[in-house]
Amino acid sequence: MTENLKRIFNFAVNDLNRNKGISVAAIFVLIITIMLVTGLVFFQGVANYVTAEIKNKIDITAYFKDGVEEEKVLSVRDEIIKLSPNIKNVEYVSKDQALEIFNEKHKDNPVLSQALQEVGDNPFLPSLNITTDRDPVQYASIASILQNSDFGEIIESVDFSQKKDTIDKVYSIVSNINIFGILLSIVLVIIAVSVVFSTIKLTIDNAKDEISTMQVVGASDKFIKGPFVIQGMLYGLVAFLVCFLLSALFSYFLSFKTQSMLPGFNIFGYFLTNWWIFVLIQLGFGVIVGGFSALIVVKRYLEK
Amino acid sequence: MIKFDNVTKIYPPDAVVLQNVSFEIKEGEFVCVVGKSGAGKTSLIRLMLGMEAPTIGEVYFDGIRLSEASAEKIQEIRRRIGGIYQDYKLLPRKTVYENVAYIMQVEGKENREIESEVPKILEIIGLKEKLNNFPDELSGGEQQRLAIARALVNHPDIIIADEPTGNLDPYNSYEVVSLLQKINKAGKTVILATHDREIINKLSKRVITLEKGKILRDESEGRFII
Numbered sequence: 001m002t003e004n005l006k007r008i009f010n011f012a013v014n015d016l017n018r019n020k021g022i023s024v025a026a027i028f029v030l031i032i033t034i035m036l037v038t039g040l041v042f043f044q045g046v047a048n049y050v051t052a053e054i055k056n057k058i059d060i061t062a063y064f065k066d067g068v069e070e071e072k073v074l075s076v077r078d079e080i081i082k083l084s085p086n087i088k089n090v091e092y093v094s095k096d097q098a099l100e101i102f103n104e105k106h107k108d109n110p111v112l113s114q115a116l117q118e119v120g121d122n123p124f125l126p127s128l129n130i131t132t133d134r135d136p137v138q139y140a141s142i143a144s145i146l147q148n149s150d151f152g153e154i155i156e157s158v159d160f161s162q163k164k165d166t167i168d169k170v171y172s173i174v175s176n177i178n179i180f181g182i183l184l185s186i187v188l189v190i191i192a193v194s195v196v197f198s199t200i201k202l203t204i205d206n207a208k209d210e211i212s213t214m215q216v217v218g219a220s221d222k223f224i225k226g227p228f229v230i231q232g233m234l235y236g237l238v239a240f241l242v243c244f245l246l247s248a249l250f251s252y253f254l255s256f257k258t259q260s261m262l263p264g265f266n267i268f269g270y271f272l273t274n275w276w277i278f279v280l281i282q283l284g285f286g287v288i289v290g291g292f293s294a295l296i297v298v299k300r301y302l303e304k
Numbered sequence: 305m306i307k308f309d310n311v312t313k314i315y316p317p318d319a320v321v322l323q324n325v326s327f328e329i330k331e332g333e334f335v336c337v338v339g340k341s342g343a344g345k346t347s348l349i350r351l352m353l354g355m356e357a358p359t360i361g362e363v364y365f366d367g368i369r370l371s372e373a374s375a376e377k378i379q380e381i382r383r384r385i386g387g388i389y390q391d392y393k394l395l396p397r398k399t400v401y402e403n404v405a406y407i408m409q410v411e412g413k414e415n416r417e418i419e420s421e422v423p424k425i426l427e428i429i430g431l432k433e434k435l436n437n438f439p440d441e442l443s444g445g446e447q448q449r450l451a452i453a454r455a456l457v458n459h460p461d462i463i464i465a466d467e468p469t470g471n472l473d474p475y476n477s478y479e480v481v482s483l484l485q486k487i488n489k490a491g492k493t494v495i496l497a498t499h500d501r502e503i504i505n506k507l508s509k510r511v512i513t514l515e516k517g518k519i520l521r522d523e524s525e526g527r528f529i530i
Contacts, residue, residue, distance in 0.1 A: 019397065209393075209396075210397065213395060217383070217406070218379045218381070218382030218384075219379070219406075219410045220376070220410070221379075223409075223410060
């Protein structure tokens with residue numbers, strides 16, 4: 001048994017060496033298709049980051065009536081935190097802080113600064129800024145609770161209704177991006193599998209007379225199939241090694257570019273954090289699809 | 305050893321290549337199957353090897369009905385047959401040594417035995433100097449000798465030679481035929497399919513003559529008469 005496996009493995013390695021042209025072509029096609037699939041993983045990383053960023057920027061603000069004591073606002077904050085486990089953060093912004101933020105934000109706009117001076121008093125209201133990690137439905141329910149609860153009396157306004165359309169639009173875009181990503185992944189994976197299958201089929205078509213001779217001399221099906229399947233897997237293994245290296249290099253050199261486009265997102269960091277996902281996908285795709293394609297093609301020849 | 309019982313082979317839609325063929329080949333016999341091209345010789349051999357199934361009738365190998373035999377049984381039967389073909393059927397991506405060794409590896413022979421047997425048979429056949437050459441680096445005669453070495457290396461019970469001299473010059477043809485005679489004298493069954501009149505007439509062995517898929521004659525010391 002072990003001797004037979006050794007022989008089958010040696011046949012595969014010898015055939016791979018002796019058909020360098022075909023082997024290189026098959027590996028090249030595998031590299032391209034694996035890189036296509038790898039591109040999807042990177043795309044998912046970017047999409048997840050952008051989605052998270054967008055979600056982080058969405059919040060609702062409850063403005064309290066002028067003169068409401070800070071302790072009361074803080075007790076409302078504690079109550080809100082208890083409302084739902086999906087509430088990520090509730091930030092208290094006092095009247096003075098709101099003014100500071102405004103001044104800082106508009107320090108280069110003399111018209112606004114002058115307008116504020118003309119008002120004289122600090123016109124800003126204390127507020128609670130609430131962010132959740134879920135969909136807009138969460139915001140709607142929180143807004144409703146705020147307006148209808150006991151502390152509704154001390155709340156001046158909740159700005160969710162003004163932001164609602166924007167939030168809905170953003171979430172619709174995010175959801176569309178996700179659906180598009182899934183559809184694109186399915187289509188690309190189908191294309192990639194078909195391309196790998198066709199390439200492996202071409203390499204084996206080249207050996208169809210050989211397969212028939214092996215049958216005539218009484219070789220068992222395993223003895224015939226084995227070397228082709230291992231060869232397919234070896235193509236996948238070599239392609240994986242190249243792709244892994246290319247992914248590391250690409251992400252390293254692109255990280256400067258992506259950081260300037262998406263501050264806070266380091267594509268090389270994403271690669272390093274998720275290296276095992278890349279290994280699983282690239283190795284799995286290359287070796288499994290390569291070996292399985294070879295198995296199906298040779299099986300067809302043996303059944304003829 | 306091999307029995308054809310009223311065998312008819314029809315390729316769809318209606319190409320009849322063998323019709324009501326019945327004969328038996330006993331162990332140790334030397335049987336020539338003759339006929340013009342298209343008479344059905346190659347189909348007959350493919351049926352013997354279990355590569356085709358008869359449309360009607362039955363082919364038996366040592367009493368085993370080939371149409372009912374499992375894939376493993378057919379493979380086992382094929383390993384008991386040494387085949388020599390006009391197109392040599394060599395493995396192009398294997399060297400001379402590996403082509404012969406492959407047959408022993410298929411049988412599951414030990415490496416030690418392979419390493420000792422293969423050079424011996426290649427020396428007998430005159431290819432010892434070309435161990436590491438690939439088939440396409442050999443002449444036609446050398447390729448046929450390699451095919452013979454491959455057919456003999458496992459000491460098969462039967463040698464089936466389908467037009468083994470078809471691509472050879474008279475000298476090489478004579479060599480191949482005398483080798484087949486020697487093998488037969490050693491007690492092996494030999495089935496030789498050919499349309500070479502001179503070879504058949506010289507051999508004076510049993511001749512089954514096929515014409516348009518039918519057995520025209522089956523003579524114990526026949527001549528080539530078509």
